[in-house]
Amino acid sequence: MIAEFRGGNFRRVSFEVASEGKRIADALGIGLRGVAVGSGVAGKAAELGQYGVERVLVRDDPALEHYLAEIYVPVVAEMIKKCDPAVVILPASVDGRDLGARLGARLDITLVQDVTQVVCEGGKVKARWPIFGGKCFAWSEWADGTLPIMSCRPNVMDCLPPDTSKRAEVELADIPIPESRSRVKAVDMDSSGKVELSEADIIVSGGRGMKEASNFALVEELAKAMGAAVGASRAAVDAGWRPHSDQVGQTGKVVTPALYVAVGISGAIQHLAGMGYSRYIVAINKDPEAPIFSRADYGIVEDLFKFVPAFTEEVKRLKSTCS
């Protein structure tokens, strides 16, 4: 498994990938090794042991602080060769998708991106991933003698409960860092503590039904009460009410929360492509015929301007009685 390390820590998705790696390794009757690169990663690498990784090969260098394909790919490719793996898995995060694709080309192996399920049958690995915006799924299989490599969609694969008594054995790799024609000029991390949509457990999204930008305060307040991230439909983004980074859908983000609340969103097929993987969907819409209701677990037919404030109050009440 290839772990993703950023800003001094492993990203959560790395633990999901390690957990899935452990399941695959057990099914194949082999061990699980990790590969980790980054700045300051050596001191943290043993943590992967909590999720089943036995040994981690590490390349720690300040030049690896931020992901850059031209540098990461040759380094990680060499590390994979050293491990001589039977299967390679990595996160289908923004950087992981890029790394995996180019790694596949460099090692002349075939990557399957954004896998949501893996099965091992008779020693063979099969992977499933969504196509056509989630309208169907494809299963694929690699030819004999081809190394299976796949990126796993974040928030989908179950993370093992961490076993804090276990630590992975750390091994430093001495791989030169190549010259590159590209560089990272600036990094801007949002320090507001906002939850990233593609990793959020709960999302409240607003659509054209919100009528104007200032009304998103209602959505924000509900999201705050629920500890949720805020998303939007394309209509709301096109209208300039929300930044494009909030857009959920086929040309926006694919999200996988436990709960998705769609407020004033009709449920166009391109929107469903982004939120259809949510475990529970709540739709709030005044039009009982809105297509979103056919996908929602719980539907509320009501004017959102009446309903959302009442809903927010109820959520606050619940939180205050629970805590």
Add this chain to the structure above:
Amino acid sequence: MAVNIVVILKQTPDTESVIRLAENKKSIVTRDLKWIINPYDEFAIEAALRLKEKHGGKVTVVSYGPSRVVEALRTALAMGADDAVHLDDIALKSVDFLRVTRALTAAVKELNPDIILIGSRAVDYDQGQRGAIVAEHLGWPHLALAVSLESDGKTVTIERPIEGGKVTLEAALPALVTVGGSHTIWNPRYASLPGIMKAKKKPLVVKKIADLGLDPALFKPETARIWITSLEMPPQRAPGRIIDGADAEDKARKLVTALHEEAKVI
């Protein structure tokens, strides 16, 4: 500082399409589908045209697939691209995407571009790896998921959203950029009527694998290293329910109870 820009595009089913599985359950029924330029590739075309408008140069669009793909290439020409290359070889129908990408790489290499632009994902099989593979085959830098793009003819700079923030990347040309973002950012132009008339006269070259100096034997289906064994429809969602109540407050109470006690998500 005129730059030579190549855009690789794919024709995909319209995003509204109803997808039906073919009898063999390994492919989809393509009859009756409406075809469009993959939206992300359309963003790439727009980004290329803006670069050309600012700095001069030339935009060539390259695609592969059966004869219907000509329509997508003509649309790109009508939007303002200068010429087009269509890789139309039956062998490409049955090989894996590593080989398709090899053929595309050979086709773009001949064009000697300074910048290659391509959509970050295609809305059909959604593998999002074509750009990275072409860049690796060429040994070029690639800057992925651009939501902005600037070039001074020597370098290219993009902004790339990552989880929880964004990074600014720069590369010396030649370089490949995969274009992300949304309609709001790129707002791709429509093909105007005069554009459509002009496009009919613009050069569109058709090529076969052999024309690219590639060995057709490498493109035989039996050399595939990965294949799709089956397609399946997603599991049906259990039917949902409409929560009724006397008024908004009553419905809110019932919804919160359901989310807390039944679904256990809050």
